[in-house]
Amino acid sequence: MTDHVLTGTAAHVVGCDGCGLAHHALPDQHDMCCLRCGLPLHFRKPDSLNRTWALLIASYVLIIPANLLPVMKSSTLAGTEDDTIMGGVIYLWESGSEVLGAILFIASIVIPLSKLFALTYLLISVRRRSTWQPKTRTQIYRVLEAVGRWSMIDVYVASMLTALVQFGNLMSINVGAGAIAFGAVVVLTMIAAECFDPRLIWDAADQTQATTDSPKENHAV
Amino acid sequence: MLLREKPLDPGSMVICPRCGHVLHRYQPEGLQRSLVFSLTAAVLFVISNAFPIVGLTSQGLESSTSLLGMVDSLFHDDMPLVAILVFATTFLMPALVIGALIYMLLPLRLGFLAPNVAAIFRIMHLSKPWAMVEVFMLGLIITISKLNALATVLPEIALWSFVCLMFALTAAAANFDPRTFWDQVEKLQ
Numbered sequence: 001m002t003d004h005v006l007t008g009t010a011a012h013v014v015g016c017d018g019c020g021l022a023h024h025a026l027p028d029q030h031d032m033c034c035l036r037c038g039l040p041l042h043f044r045k046p047d048s049l050n051r052t053w054a055l056l057i058a059s060y061v062l063i064i065p066a067n068l069l070p071v072m073k074s075s076t077l078a079g080t081e082d083d084t085i086m087g088g089v090i091y092l093w094e095s096g097s098e099v100l101g102a103i104l105f106i107a108s109i110v111i112p113l114s115k116l117f118a119l120t121y122l123l124i125s126v127r128r129r130s131t132w133q134p135k136t137r138t139q140i141y142r143v144l145e146a147v148g149r150w151s152m153i154d155v156y157v158a159s160m161l162t163a164l165v166q167f168g169n170l171m172s173i174n175v176g177a178g179a180i181a182f183g184a185v186v187v188l189t190m191i192a193a194e195c196f197d198p199r200l201i202w203d204a205a206d207q208t209q210a211t212t213d214s215p216k217e218n219h220a221v
Numbered sequence: 222m223l224l225r226e227k228p229l230d231p232g233s234m235v236i237c238p239r240c241g242h243v244l245h246r247y248q249p250e251g252l253q254r255s256l257v258f259s260l261t262a263a264v265l266f267v268i269s270n271a272f273p274i275v276g277l278t279s280q281g282l283e284s285s286t287s288l289l290g291m292v293d294s295l296f297h298d299d300m301p302l303v304a305i306l307v308f309a310t311t312f313l314m315p316a317l318v319i320g321a322l323i324y325m326l327l328p329l330r331l332g333f334l335a336p337n338v339a340a341i342f343r344i345m346h347l348s349k350p351w352a353m354v355e356v357f358m359l360g361l362i363i364t365i366s367k368l369n370a371l372a373t374v375l376p377e378i379a380l381w382s383f384v385c386l387m388f389a390l391t392a393a394a395a396n397f398d399p400r401t402f403w404d405q406v407e408k409l410q
Contacts, residue, residue, distance in 0.1 A: 037342045157360045175300045190351075
């Protein structure tokens with residue numbers, strides 16, 4: 001027994017992400033598939049940091065038009081009005097539905113931005129081989145992985161209004177170009193979170209532990 | 222980190238001692254519950270898409286839309302990307318998840334193994350994160366409250382079945398434990 005936590009990589013065991021079956025394999029082996037369900041097996045997700053960075057940078061670029069371009073265009077006899085994401089939040093708030101306004105604000109502004117910043121922080125901390133609070137950082141990852149989908153609300157609202165409010169010149173609502181950018185941000189950050197491998201957070205902690213040789217109980221049960 | 226598997230009591234779960242993530246919940250009855258909920262979800266899915274979700278009346282003007290009608294109007298509005306995104310996340314992916322669960326679990330319950338069960342399992346594993354019925358529901362609530370200001374909103378039959386579909390689909394997915402499923406498959410092989 002070693003004096004630090006036994007990892008799959010060290011023991012030459014890799015688990016399937018889908019069905020959980022453990023396989024014997026060497027860490028430098030590639031193109032492996034699960035014998036049971038056929039999903040690809042990875043000790044660490046391939047090229048994880050580069051892929052996550054690429055998708056993250058694309059999301060940073062797209063979040064600008066997503067917030068500046070209108071997600072919705074409403075035209076009435078009085079004229080046309082463009083609504084950005086923030087405009088929709090303010091409209092809900094001022095029309096008396098503070099709760100829904102707050103939900104929309106969290107889903108469309110707070111979640112995408114905090115997701116981008118949190119993922120950036122995780123990437124930098126992994127690259128700098130940070131050993132600070134790996135458990136907290138893993139939990140940050142789990143949360144950002146789970147909440148990303150809720151940002152889609154605004155796309156659904158704009159789509160639903162477009163389908164319902166089509167009364168010709170009298171009043172019609174149409175989806176604006178901002179919705180494309182916004183949808184792309186949601187999809188790209190979801191894929192980015194999927195590309196990131198939380199095991200990388202622990203690799204740095206394990207290495208430092210191995211070099212400092214601190215005696216620690218073996219947690220493998 | 223590597224952990225050795227131990228036999229579990231029903232209802233207990235395995236938590237990673239290092240990061241606190243729930244690795245596996247042992248629910249022997251989970252697969253049966255999952256099958257019941259997926260069959261429910263399949264029926265509700267058909268109802269949800271066969272009828273309009275909400276209607277709108279204002280000064281003699283009327284309109285109503287179903288889910289696919291919404292996708293169709295987005296296509297006609299020159300927003301094919303948004304249309305595809307909405308179609309995939311509220312129609313295609315939920316349909317794949319429900320279909321895959323029934324395909325995997327119904328034969329298992331009847332005591333035989335469906336062909337290509339591994340491929341269907343992969344489809345479900347990959348499509349699950351993209352099925353967003355519950356997010357769509359919240360979007361629907363916000364839409365209704367926005368429209369309330371300018372017209373009378375009439376909830377139609379698919380709205381209620383969508384609410385039920387949301388619960389059925391979540392319950393079906395939550396009760397499906399991949400490890401229990403594959404254990405049962407291996408017993409049959």
